[in-house]
Amino acid sequence: EDKVVQSPLSLVVHEGDTVTLNCSYEVTNFRSLLWYKQEKKAPTFLFMLTSSGIEKKSGRLSSILDKKELFSILNITATQTGDSAVYLCAEGGGSNYKLTFGKGTLLTVNP
């Protein structure tokens, strides 16, 4: 059974801090690793990673995948209160674009 584990489950930081969110996976047929941000509504897509060692970046957010060690990290630098959300990691190893989600990391950024 495919499994995705995120850590920590929750995190509280102050504005300006840098945070690293972790995602490890065990899957039988890896296709891609995805990160989503969820703010009290639908998850919104952040990144998709398919190749090891290639960093994807969008503003203050960046993510990288290690296919040998089966994990990914999501970094957020200079955090802002608007970054407060649940960050979901998902593995897209199933057929028909099926995703297996982790339980998410709740990030709270205090002013």
Add this chain to the structure above:
Amino acid sequence: NAGVTQTPKFQVLKTGQSMTLQCAQDMNHNSMYWYRQDPGMGLRLIYYSASEGTTDKGEVPNGYNVSRLNKREFSLRLESAAPSQTSVYFCASAGRVAGSETQYFGPGTRLLVL
């Protein structure tokens, strides 16, 4: 281009009642999905449809049925609602972003079963 839409946004049911959650997408995607999200459990796949006319069970299908009415629409039915089905339900469809597939989510339906 509305993306993925869901109705209703919120519903209260009594145990044993039935209802259908509606989902539609206007992105011409083949694949559509129904998830439920419970506190501390992440998103769990209920059913999915790889293409019009096909449906398959996901991780937690018991107590639910689905219909892929056409390429745009994928509905989820609760025949006899139970309190354990109190949850937030998300519909999603899958398409390509920068050459790779990803899923786009609807706004969700919050369901309370008393």
